[in-house]
Amino acid sequence: MPNILKFLRTTMETPNKKDAKQRSGEKSRCQVCGNTFYDAYELKVHIRTHTGEKPYSCSICQKSFSVNSNLKRHIRTHIGEKRFVCKICGTAFAENHHLSRHIQTHTGDKPCSCKICGSAFSVKRDLQNHLRTHTGEKPYSCDVCGCAFAQILGLQRHNRKHTGETPYSCKSCPSAFSIKSALNTHVKKMHVEENTCFCQICGKAFSEKHHLKRHLQTHTGEKVCSCNICGNAFSDNSYLKTHMRVHSGEKPFSCEICGSSFTVKSSLKAHVKRIHK
Template identity: 35%
Template sequence: MIAHLAEKHQGLADDMVYDKREFACIVCGLVCARRETLRSHFVRKHTQHYGYSCEHCGKEFKIKGDLTTHTRLIHRESPVICDVCGKTCRNSHSLYTHQKHAHYKAKYECPLCHRRLVTQANLDQHVLTQHERKEKSVCEECGKTFFENYDLRKHMRIHTGDKPYSCTVCSRAFARHSSLSQHLLLHTGERIYVCDVCGKSFAQKAGLICHRKIHSGTLPPLPVIHIDHILKEFIKK
């Protein structure tokens, strides 16, 4: 039913899927910081509509960004030329990053602190979290503050030592689900994090972050890599 609403009645689905204050998924309870992140989560996890297929191998995806990542990593896109300045970029993602920072500057300015953001939604979220919310959740152990109780609960695992997420391959435990996901990438044998400067690849995001420090000058933001489909295929084996 929810999948049908998401595909056929988008406006109604928006009202059902999003909690306006916390961007919480009504199906599984996942809380996201941004509306766009929750929308992607909902489509990936709670619908069966595969609207994008790879022209090279036929593999289907629910999110266009996942198809773009798949094409870049598996089929190695050819270099793309920027139609604004003529610069040659390694792939479409590098082109997007280049144009975003070189030609399409953030134009939405916060009237309170003058920080500039790319979209109106980013600006609204910034004002809400940085300037309007007064009540904060405070960690009684170290005094660190959080806007959401959900974030405080995750933080408390640092003090309690609780590690509820265990690897099904080697039994290593983690405090965060995201840490477990990054760990599982080691078992897949794939190296999906690729340096956009020299092309060296890494199995984990942390490896790429450390590696990028050897390159001088201003570097573009880290690429967004969706790993859910990779882990899902690995778990099926």
């Protein structure tokens, strides 16, 4: 295998997209895994999954990518660019497919159905993720230790163990963490007293002001956000967003071990505790 990879790195042509499209009638075969592609450019990009080549680097954080489109997508996380805006509610997104998924929370459309159990989903990606709960497929493997995952997010989190990357930083001290849950645990353990906000009505304490603001609406009974599909009203926009998943079938919280998806994070935590511990 190493000899084949060396051959691929040193001898393969480097066609551009334009030339590749002109030769699209002829299939190209990967010498490592045998997969075929309609043009040499697609094969060249595919080869990087074997060689580990990542020629596109972020000038801000030095993270590298195998294709330029992934680099462009990553850069938006630094600059905060969200150019895809929902015409219904005004919510903005960095990626068009995120907007497309969001729009279906308004329409309630679920065009993708599982042929095994009948579950319906608003986008094909959610269906594909769901299918792995039936097949047990784990297509995302770590290049360092070989651990496999059903979801790409599981692999990305796992890779941080090898790279030492800690993208989640504490606002109160220099501590940084590889996963968000570890940051949340740190804040509650180390900084909860210095950041505590108290409800003047019942005395309940909160670590964030917006949590206190949301709590106060339980006293006032104010419900400022309503569902345009069924009319249910909620005191906070985050509750409305969670509710909309009932209509859309969206399940954004996926188990990195088996691929099962859930509408709320608490259900994912309960699943992990019950099934995998």
